[in-house]
Amino acid sequence: MTVTSSGPLPEETYDVAVIGAGVVGAAIARELARHRGLRIALVEAAEDVGEGTSKANTAILHTGFDAAPGSLDARLTADGSRRLARYAAEVGIPVERVGALLVAWDAEQLARLPELAGKAERNGYHDTRLLDADELHALEPRLGPGALGALEVPGESIICPWTTTLAYATHAVLAGTDLHLNCPVNGIRQDGDRHELSCARGRLSARYLVNAAGLSADTVDAMLGHHDFTVTPRRGQLIVFDTFAGDLVRHILLPVPTALGKGVLVAPTVYGNVLLGPTAEDLPDKRATESTAGGLAALTGKGRRILPALLDEEVTAVYAGLRAATGQDDYRIRAHPEQRAVTAGGIRSTGLTASMGIAAHVTGLLAEVGLDLGAAGELPPLRMPPLGRTAARPCRQSGLVAADPEYGTVVCHCELVSRGEIRDALAAPVPPRSPAGLRRRTRAGAGRCQGAWCGAALRDLLERSPVREGV
Amino acid sequence: MNEPSARSVDVLVVGAGPAGLAAATRLAARGAGRVLVLDREQQPGGVPRHCEQRGFGPPGRWWTGPEYAARAAEAAVGAGAELSCGTTALGWAGPTTLDTTGPQGPERITARTVVLATGARERPRSARLVPGTRPAGVLTTGELQQTVHLYGQQAGRRAVVVGAEPVAYVALDALRRAGTETVAMVTGLPRSQAHAARAQWARLVGRVPLLTGAEVVEVLGRPRLTGLRLRRHDGRGAVLACDTVVFTGDFTPDQVLARQGGIALDAGTRGPAVDAAFRTSHPGVFAVGSVLHAAESARVAAHEGALAARSVLCHLTGPGRWPTAGATVRVEPPLRWIAPNRLTAGAPTACTFLLRTDRFLARPLLRVSQDGRTLHCERLHRTAVPGRPVPLSGTWTAQVDQEGGAVRVEVD
Numbered sequence A: 001m002t003v004t005s006s007g008p009l010p011e012e013t014y015d016v017a018v019i020g021a022g023v024v025g026a027a028i029a030r031e032l033a034r035h036r037g038l039r040i041a042l043v044e045a046a047e048d049v050g051e052g053t054s055k056a057n058t059a060i061l062h063t064g065f066d067a068a069p070g071s072l073d074a075r076l077t078a079d080g081s082r083r084l085a086r087y088a089a090e091v092g093i094p095v096e097r098v099g100a101l102l103v104a105w106d107a108e109q110l111a112r113l114p115e116l117a118g119k120a121e122r123n124g125y126h127d128t129r130l131l132d133a134d135e136l137h138a139l140e141p142r143l144g145p146g147a148l149g150a151l152e153v154p155g156e157s158i159i160c161p162w163t164t165t166l167a168y169a170t171h172a173v174l175a176g177t178d179l180h181l182n183c184p185v186n187g188i189r190q191d192g193d194r195h196e197l198s199c200a201r202g203r204l205s206a207r208y209l210v211n212a213a214g215l216s217a218d219t220v221d222a223m224l225g226h227h228d229f230t231v232t233p234r235r236g237q238l239i240v241f242d243t244f245a246g247d248l249v250r251h252i253l254l255p256v257p258t259a260l261g262k263g264v265l266v267a268p269t270v271y272g273n274v275l276l277g278p279t280a281e282d283l284p285d286k287r288a289t290e291s292t293a294g295g296l297a298a299l300t301g302k303g304r305r306i307l308p309a310l311l312d313e314e315v316t317a318v319y320a321g322l323r324a325a326t327g328q329d330d331y332r333i334r335a336h337p338e339q340r341a342v343t344a345g346g347i348r349s350t351g352l353t354a355s356m357g358i359a360a361h362v363t364g365l366l367a368e369v370g371l372d373l374g375a376a377g378e379l380p381p382l383r384m385p386p387l388g389r390t391a392a393r394p395c396r397q398s399g400l401v402a403a404d405p406e407y408g409t410v411v412c413h414c415e416l417v418s419r420g421e422i423r424d425a426l427a428a429p430v431p432p433r434s435p436a437g438l439r440r441r442t443r444a445g446a447g448r449c450q451g452a453w454c455g456a457a458l459r460d461l462l463e464r465s466p467v468r469e470g471v
Numbered sequence B: 001m002n003e004p005s006a007r008s009v010d011v012l013v014v015g016a017g018p019a020g021l022a023a024a025t026r027l028a029a030r031g032a033g034r035v036l037v038l039d040r041e042q043q044p045g046g047v048p049r050h051c052e053q054r055g056f057g058p059p060g061r062w063w064t065g066p067e068y069a070a071r072a073a074e075a076a077v078g079a080g081a082e083l084s085c086g087t088t089a090l091g092w093a094g095p096t097t098l099d100t101t102g103p104q105g106p107e108r109i110t111a112r113t114v115v116l117a118t119g120a121r122e123r124p125r126s127a128r129l130v131p132g133t134r135p136a137g138v139l140t141t142g143e144l145q146q147t148v149h150l151y152g153q154q155a156g157r158r159a160v161v162v163g164a165e166p167v168a169y170v171a172l173d174a175l176r177r178a179g180t181e182t183v184a185m186v187t188g189l190p191r192s193q194a195h196a197a198r199a200q201w202a203r204l205v206g207r208v209p210l211l212t213g214a215e216v217v218e219v220l221g222r223p224r225l226t227g228l229r230l231r232r233h234d235g236r237g238a239v240l241a242c243d244t245v246v247f248t249g250d251f252t253p254d255q256v257l258a259r260q261g262g263i264a265l266d267a268g269t270r271g272p273a274v275d276a277a278f279r280t281s282h283p284g285v286f287a288v289g290s291v292l293h294a295a296e297s298a299r300v301a302a303h304e305g306a307l308a309a310r311s312v313l314c315h316l317t318g319p320g321r322w323p324t325a326g327a328t329v330r331v332e333p334p335l336r337w338i339a340p341n342r343l344t345a346g347a348p349t350a351c352t353f354l355l356r357t358d359r360f361l362a363r364p365l366l367r368v369s370q371d372g373r374t375l376h377c378e379r380l381h382r383t384a385v386p387g388r389p390v391p392l393s394g395t396w397t398a399q400v401d402q403e404g405g406a407v408r409v410e411v412d
């Protein structure tokens, strides 16, 4: 079990190095780790896994009903969705199958619904249903006035994106993968049948390479001499509303899609909040994850129309994520046989859903370019902390608290996170290194006070944790 | 094994801040029976626990917050109340039954009466929809105080304080204590909301400039704050370099429990609606302190606690009829809220109402009316300041028609 975040890198030659520990890279590392004979390195520039796009999305486990039929995206989203739903049940990733409603607000949109149902059919999704205005309002009584009808997609689900990435990475590490954090790859040199990666923390060599660098997949590709695509970030700003808004909405409320993307949705989260977003803005800067006054105003305007009562509720958080748009509708997944490398780029707006599908596909491509995978085995058993609204927090469970009173000592009052859970997170195979990392693992500090009551206490616990001392 | 243990008390007070402790002290001393006070924090005292400045207690005493908190807790325990810290009230299992948890595990506590004294919280940057990056170094006053006073952590080198309410000056004190330079205070209002002497001291002696009529329109920097973009009301913009920002004031009642219990809230205060006897819409449930009106001084909160104790005792010993609400009390802009805000027959008439204004109002004339009929006029003989209490006498409540429309309070 090796996770490093400072100091020199091991001298051994890995069989495979995966660059980027987002949801895609982590899923690939986990898939490869099933093959126990392989030595794998997961190399990440940031201090934690999932620090890129994977931490800032709309957290929906799509069915793939609206993908471009026949595309790789369509195939891997549908496949990944099934795999992830199964995996989530196995390891305890919060998922709720709340279903989606594509709401038509004018006659033109209403007229497009049958066409979208047809597209779902072509994507192999057969459960859609057309609803008239009355049926729609019966399902969503708080919906704003003027909605004319909807297409129901019962299979769309909500999921915890943080636990997903973390479960993959944890599983990979438990099965022997080395995770190297704080380790940006700056250059790649070919040395016979090996890749020499020059990283901020030294050199790392590997026989095979996977580029899962998200927004930087084009830059990493360029290090290999490829210029197949350019990533243009497409920013999505989102607003998270207080859990008191949770009663206002039961389904994922989607707009009828346009050329620019899936549009602004209102959706419940697995933690009981309500999400409003995202915007879609093409930008030159791959770090432009700030929110803007214009973006927030646009969102509140849309939100007021979709769910008027939402705007009376308190905002808990505002964030933005960047989709890795490449000017093409599909993923840019490509094998480079002569270099024993696979690029998983352009994983734009369905990467969370498709992650396990992409991982299986990429593993297949690695085998095609010569990697001897060996037999696949079982991964060690794993159970993630249940952060969802449907699970009882440890502080509410008599048995747990009786066995360990630390589970009854609540530190984060808004989200009812106990000191026991924080202790467990700090001692986990992939521990947090910042308040934000701790928040993604436990929800501590993610509530309505945003750490006003517990921030100092959490920083104190984090500072005193052995992980920090070891950094 | 997952069944919570159960017990019964006469009075359950949720929140061991100034309001809850004062209520418990009175109740226990007057023989209300078993009085239990819960607080989710490990130490009793509420907000004063982390207020190091000398601003607490009866006039002329100037205790620090922790001194005040310790005295209030001692008084409650001395009077015979039971204090249970580290215990969180999670929600309702009946009209006056609460589910709780703590190191001893989940419990179900049934009380004859419940007093909600859960206080207030400052709205964080996100709730104020201030755009920009999400760097480290963005705090509220409460978090700053805990950072500095309870945990002795660093608070950065250069700070900006957003807001000029009295509590913003408390943030200045905490920053000074932490060795952090405060480069400016910023407020959208035309002047400071603190007492003139305090504001002048900060500006002249503490050398902290006050930028008025200015709004923070963007937070800059990652992973740590590097600055704030401001926009002045005349349209000019500026960037203030800093690595810490404290968003102060903008209090909102911590009404989670009240709301979970379906207790009627007041649209103005956003806390539970109460009458002059601190009775909420739910029989047997009272509310006191900052949860009603965020936020007055600890003295006001404690005074309410003591007053409420009297009503609680009446309820415990009396015929036990809970008055149905008559008219409500509403304010018109620029007034923001008023408390109490629920009128009932039989409530004390000698009460004082508290109001808040959104704008500075020089010697305002307050007019109280119902259905077009003027009940009361009163001139305030000073300037009404946003974020500071504006009192209004309650002598007119006897004239209210309980069957009539809302009582309106406006500035003439």
Ligand SMILES: Cc1cc2nc3c(=O)[nH]c(=O)nc-3n(C[C@H](O)[C@H](O)[C@H](O)COP(=O)(O)OP(=O)(O)OC[C@H]3O[C@@H](n4cnc5c(N)ncnc54)[C@H](O)[C@@H]3O)c2cc1C
Pocket (backbone or CB within 6 Å): A019, A020, A021, A022, A023, A024, A025, A026, A043, A044, A045, A046, A049, A050, A051, A052, A053, A054, A055, A056, A057, A058, A059, A060, A061, A062, A183, A184, A185, A186, A212, A213, A214, A215, A216, A217, A220, A234, A235, A236, A237, A278, A320, A321, A322, A323, A347, A348, A349, A350, A351, A352, A353, A354
């Ligand atoms: C607003 C928004 C909403 C979305 N909603 C959904 C949704 O509801 N459902 C869904 O399925 N998908 C959704 N997505 C898409 C999904 O979030 C992404 O497809 C997915 O997170 C991409 O994962 P990734 O691993 O490719 O990229 P990332 O998470 O960005 O990971 C790439 C990693 O590579 C690292 N890296 C980069 N360069 C280097 C280097 N040189 N050396 C080392 N490491 C490097 C980065 O630090 C980063 O951690 C949404 C996206 C956005 C922006």
Ligand SMILES: Cc1cc2nc3c(=O)[nH]c(=O)nc-3n(C[C@H](O)[C@H](O)[C@H](O)COP(=O)(O)OP(=O)(O)OC[C@H]3O[C@@H](n4cnc5c(N)ncnc54)[C@H](O)[C@@H]3O)c2cc1C
Pocket (backbone or CB within 6 Å): B014, B015, B016, B017, B018, B019, B020, B038, B039, B040, B041, B045, B046, B047, B048, B051, B053, B054, B055, B056, B057, B087, B088, B089, B090, B117, B118, B119, B120, B141, B142, B145, B167, B170, B254, B257, B288, B289, B290, B291, B295, B296, B297, B298, B299, B301
């Ligand atoms: C930064 C700051 C500085 C101040 N400075 C001064 C000053 O100098 N002088 C002065 O007189 N006043 C001052 N005040 C105001 C004063 O602190 C408050 O008016 C007073 O604390 C309000 O008392 P309270 O009992 O209503 O609420 P609080 O003091 O907020 O106490 C509420 C208590 O309820 C507990 N609680 C909440 N929910 C639950 C639950 N579900 N279960 C269990 N427990 C719960 C909380 O942990 C808390 O301890 C200041 C306030 C602030 C924020």
